[in-house]
Amino acid sequence: MNKQELLDAVAAKTGTTKAETTETLDALIGTIASAVTQGDAVQLIGFGSFSTGARAARIGPNPATGAEIQIPAAKTVKFTGGTAFKNAANGA
Template sequence: MNKQELIDAVAASTGASKSSTGEAIDAVIHAITQAVASGDGVQLVGFGSFSQGSRAARTGRNPATGATINIAAAKTVKFTPGKAFKDVVNS
């Protein structure tokens, strides 16, 4: 399902217009993105939680040449599904 299909499904489910549904979905995504980028977690009970993680700097190898390269530390985004979400997926 892509974003437009999600908008169509939510609009059909709620009876709202597709344009207002699209704006609402964009606002939710923006709010989650801003919260996680600032280091806060976002918990949606029954769905899951988004949080920020970190990956330490390390050395790796270029598979083509075998040369050692340094891989910089990076921030990552973690998603942990909630129990209700896992139950629906596993049913």
């Protein structure tokens, strides 16, 4: 399912227009992204948690030559599925 299909499904289920649904979904995604980039975790009970993590600097191989290269440290985005979401995905 892509974003447009998600918008269509939510609009049909809630009885709102696609424009209103698009505005709401964009606001939700923007708010989650803003909170996570500021270092806050966002927990949606029954769905999951969004947070940031850190990946340490390390040495790895250059895929083209095999030579060792320095890979810099980086921030990562993490999503951990909630229990209800995991159960639904596993058919329980």
